[in-house]
Amino acid sequence: MKQENQKKKNKYLSWLDERYNLSGLLEFAKKKSVPKFRETIWYYFGGVALLLFVVQVISGILLLMYYKGTEDLAYESVKFISTKVSFGWLIRSVHSWSANLMVLSVFIHMFSVYFLKGFRKPRELTWYTGFGLLAMSMAFGFSGYLLPWNELAFFATKVGTDIVGQVPLIGEPILKLLRGGDDVTGATLSRFFGFHVAIFPGIFVILLTLHLLMIQRQGIAEPEEYQKLPDNEKKTIPFFPNFAMRELLIWLIVINVLAILAVFFPWELGTKANPFSSAPVGIRPEWYFLFMFQVFKFLPGEILFLPGEMVGVLLFGIGIALWAIVPVWDKKTAKGNKNTLLTYVGIFVIIFIIVFTILGYILD
Amino acid sequence: MKNKIKNILFAVLFLTFYSNLLIAQADDQCFKCHLDMDDAKASLYKTDIHHLKGISCSGCHGGDATSDDMDVAMSKEKGFIGVPSRSDRYQVCINCHADADKMKRLGSNIPTNQYEKLKASIHFQPSFDNQGPMADCITCHSVHDIKNVKDPLSKVYPTKIVELCGSCHSSAEFMKHYNPALPVDQVAKYKTSVHGNLNEKGNPDAAECASCHGSHEIQPVKDSRSLVYATNIPSVCSNCHSDTKLMAKYKIPTDQYKNYVQSVHGIALLEKGDLSSPSCNDCHGNHGAVPPGVESISKVCGTCHVLNMELFEQSPHKKAFDEHNYPECESCHGNHLVKPATDDMVGMQKPAVCVQCHSVDKNKKGFIVAGEMKILIDSLKNKDSVTTRILNDANQKGMDVSDATFSLKDVRQVLIQSRTTIHAFNLDKFKEQIGEGFTIINKAEITGQDAIDEFYFRRIGLGISTILVTLLVIGLYIKLKKVEKKS
Numbered sequence: 001m002k003q004e005n006q007k008k009k010n011k012y013l014s015w016l017d018e019r020y021n022l023s024g025l026l027e028f029a030k031k032k033s034v035p036k037f038r039e040t041i042w043y044y045f046g047g048v049a050l051l052l053f054v055v056q057v058i059s060g061i062l063l064l065m066y067y068k069g070t071e072d073l074a075y076e077s078v079k080f081i082s083t084k085v086s087f088g089w090l091i092r093s094v095h096s097w098s099a100n101l102m103v104l105s106v107f108i109h110m111f112s113v114y115f116l117k118g119f120r121k122p123r124e125l126t127w128y129t130g131f132g133l134l135a136m137s138m139a140f141g142f143s144g145y146l147l148p149w150n151e152l153a154f155f156a157t158k159v160g161t162d163i164v165g166q167v168p169l170i171g172e173p174i175l176k177l178l179r180g181g182d183d184v185t186g187a188t189l190s191r192f193f194g195f196h197v198a199i200f201p202g203i204f205v206i207l208l209t210l211h212l213l214m215i216q217r218q219g220i221a222e223p224e225e226y227q228k229l230p231d232n233e234k235k236t237i238p239f240f241p242n243f244a245m246r247e248l249l250i251w252l253i254v255i256n257v258l259a260i261l262a263v264f265f266p267w268e269l270g271t272k273a274n275p276f277s278s279a280p281v282g283i284r285p286e287w288y289f290l291f292m293f294q295v296f297k298f299l300p301g302e303i304l305f306l307p308g309e310m311v312g313v314l315l316f317g318i319g320i321a322l323w324a325i326v327p328v329w330d331k332k333t334a335k336g337n338k339n340t341l342l343t344y345v346g347i348f349v350i351i352f353i354i355v356f357t358i359l360g361y362i363l364d
Numbered sequence: 365m366k367n368k369i370k371n372i373l374f375a376v377l378f379l380t381f382y383s384n385l386l387i388a389q390a391d392d393q394c395f396k397c398h399l400d401m402d403d404a405k406a407s408l409y410k411t412d413i414h415h416l417k418g419i420s421c422s423g424c425h426g427g428d429a430t431s432d433d434m435d436v437a438m439s440k441e442k443g444f445i446g447v448p449s450r451s452d453r454y455q456v457c458i459n460c461h462a463d464a465d466k467m468k469r470l471g472s473n474i475p476t477n478q479y480e481k482l483k484a485s486i487h488f489q490p491s492f493d494n495q496g497p498m499a500d501c502i503t504c505h506s507v508h509d510i511k512n513v514k515d516p517l518s519k520v521y522p523t524k525i526v527e528l529c530g531s532c533h534s535s536a537e538f539m540k541h542y543n544p545a546l547p548v549d550q551v552a553k554y555k556t557s558v559h560g561n562l563n564e565k566g567n568p569d570a571a572e573c574a575s576c577h578g579s580h581e582i583q584p585v586k587d588s589r590s591l592v593y594a595t596n597i598p599s600v601c602s603n604c605h606s607d608t609k610l611m612a613k614y615k616i617p618t619d620q621y622k623n624y625v626q627s628v629h630g631i632a633l634l635e636k637g638d639l640s641s642p643s644c645n646d647c648h649g650n651h652g653a654v655p656p657g658v659e660s661i662s663k664v665c666g667t668c669h670v671l672n673m674e675l676f677e678q679s680p681h682k683k684a685f686d687e688h689n690y691p692e693c694e695s696c697h698g699n700h701l702v703k704p705a706t707d708d709m710v711g712m713q714k715p716a717v718c719v720q721c722h723s724v725d726k727n728k729k730g731f732i733v734a735g736e737m738k739i740l741i742d743s744l745k746n747k748d749s750v751t752t753r754i755l756n757d758a759n760q761k762g763m764d765v766s767d768a769t770f771s772l773k774d775v776r777q778v779l780i781q782s783r784t785t786i787h788a789f790n791l792d793k794f795k796e797q798i799g800e801g802f803t804i805i806n807k808a809e810i811t812g813q814d815a816i817d818e819f820y821f822r823r824i825g826l827g828i829s830t831i832l833v834t835l836l837v838i839g840l841y842i843k844l845k846k847v848e849k850k851s
Contacts, residue, residue, distance in 0.1 A: 082764060249840050252833050
């Protein structure tokens with residue numbers, strides 16, 4: 001009986017192989033392995049982010065069936081989804097929660113790659129595409145936040161785009177481009193909707209494809225300490241099926257967590273945005289922008305001869321740019337030396353983000 | 365003995381004052397001379413209160429009243445001013461009437477704040493031809509023949525004042541200069557009123573213009589300082605109508621004000637400041653005030669409670685009330701002490717008002733209709749509170765039931781409309797009206813219940829899916845361990 005089943009399986013495989021030449025791929029998969037050491041856990045977060053992106057795409061497409069991206073109907077359509085559409089409440093809640101978990105996973109993935117120095121030669125381009133994916137995830141979050149057209153999102157978008165307007169020289173044109181005018185209006189909503197469902201997914205898929213292709217082509221990065229080990233001490237996990245099964249295990253746990261969050265903490269809709277009302281108390285952006293928002297709150301009106309916010313934008317801009325091009329300026333790691341300063345910078349950035357995010361919630 | 369001394373002292377004082385007065389009058393050369401000249405004004409002045417008080421012509425016109433030489437008496441050096449101008453003539457009056465010391469010296473105890481009151485009143489606004497105030501002292505009190513206000517010959521005596529006020533206020537030609545929208549039929553209406561009838565018969569007790577509007581302090585009706593401003597009217601009317609001594613003469617009860625202030629109308633007007641709530645004049649009329657007759661009560665109440673009146677007039681009660689000469693609205697709601705209508709007023713158990721006429725007989729139509737109306741109202745109210753609880757419960761569970769919660773407002777509206785429909789005393793009509801409420805509330809109740817069910821469905825669904833995924837995780841883990849052991 002068992003032999004018969006095996007025969008059937010081989011029959012199907014050879015049918016597919018005959019048409020699609022799968023044997024090469026299978027050979028490649030069999031050879032693929034992942035370094036096994038005490039930090040292996042961090043390797044899973046890229047996969048978790050990928051899973052959550054897939055959840056985003058599926059739930060987003062389902063939401064698109066009812067969502068209407070106009071000033072008059074956006075809020076009502078989201079309310080309709082949450083109250084009238086079968087399982088609409090679940091889809092919306094899953095979409096919102098998975099968006100946040102995805103940004104969190106991408107952040108963890110980025111910091112793990114940073115601390116394990118996964119960005120060094122020859123994986124510079126993987127780092128750049130990864131950084132682009134983080135930026136796109138945050139852009140997804142920023143544009144999606146406005147779509148329910150509720151009061152909090154409306155004013156948070158107003159404040160957020162105001163900050164963009166502080167970028168020297170190009171700030172004002174970018175502000176108008178984002179808002180579709182001088183103020184946040186229905187035109188901004190239409191624009192954000194377009195960005196969120198068409199432009200950003202297109203860019204994201206291109207970056208993601210490149211990112212994954214590079215990983216497959218170059219294999220998973222080995223950390224410095226692991227690399228220095230003699231070959232007989234290097235432990236690996238076969239990618240198929242061991243690592244894939246472990247990844248699947250984590251995915252299932254993530255799905256469980258996502259379901260619990262969506263059911264027990266459904267995403268609130270709040271009240272409809274009224275552009276003529278005064279800004280409500282407690283406006284704040286999504287948590288991943290909160291540290292920047294809080295820093296801007298602390299900045300004085302003027303620093304030297306420049307507006308405080310402009311200085312903030314410049315400093316953040318420089319800091320993010322330096323972070324993005326770390327493979328360029330980190331010469332020490334590239335030469336195979338240990339760069340402890342880089343580790344300290346990373347720790348400082350994490351503490352900075354955590355402290356200012358907490359302050360953003362406490363000092364609200 | 366003590367009283368005797370008192371009387372003697374009073375007589376001495378009176379004689380002293382009177383003899384001084386006679387001497388003063390004898391020395392008034394202006395008066396003497398003008399009287400000799402057959403001057404009509406001097407003849408009038410003979411009975412003027414001021415002349416009787418020993419005030420010479422020079423008191424107002426200036427000059428020297430002791431000189432019989434016309435050139436001296438009427439010289440500018442002696443302060444002669446001639447006929448005071450239209451715009452300033454009130455100054456002559458207030459020289460004394462606004463000076464408490466002078467008035468005291470002249471032996472008068474009348475108030476000296478008339479000018480202050482007049483200055484702030486509507487009448488002291490500039491006249492349309494800019495000749496001075498619209499009305500000043502002389503306009504009402506006249507000149508040279510001014511009498512004590514208690515003197516029936518006074519122009520402002522209660523039985524004369526109506527004509528006096530009417531001399532301006534009944535003239536459309538004159539009033540259009542100031543307020544073309546102001547009616548000019550007040551006197552005509554007043555004459556049709558109980559007050560007007562008594563006044564015409566010479567009864568000074570009857571309320572006239574000044575009794576309600578005041579005298580020197582008159583303000584426009586819409587000015588909250590006016591005595592006849594909506595919130596002030598009840599107390600103005602009660603000045604007389606709560607006076608047991610005065611009202612006893614006319615056999616009129618004096619509890620109207622006491623009742624009114626406790627009524628739904630009185631509380632709305634006086635405590636809540638709701639100016640749309642009726643005051644005395646809204647039911648009784650103002651200038652033409654009369655108690656509304658039995659047959660016109662529903663019309664009077666119907667000026668505000670329009671629907672109730674219309675429904676009542678089509679109802680079987682209309683005919684029955686007319687036959688028995690029952691006051692319509694008043695029979696159930698009372699008059700001055702109208703209490704907020706409660707649902708307990710309907711039904712066949714006290715305090716329902718239906719039992720006042722209908723016998724408690726289960727086979728009688730009145731009993732059936734009243735009883736069923738009461739049951740339906742109570743049922744809807746009960747259902748409203750139950751559904752509210754269900755919706756609150758769903759809301760607390762985080763379910764969105766805002767539409768259903770909002771629809772409860774319509775139920776309360778239906779309840780109000782049903783209470784109005786009671787006045788048709790038609791069970792079918794009432795059932796049709798209140799039925800709308802039951803339709804809405806049943807839908808809201810189902811929505812609330814569905815939301816609660818949905819809440820538990822989500823929890824159960826989550827539980828099942830979590831168990832399934834966890835089983836899958838465990839299975840996968842076991843499989844993984846096997847695979848890893850093998851490799």
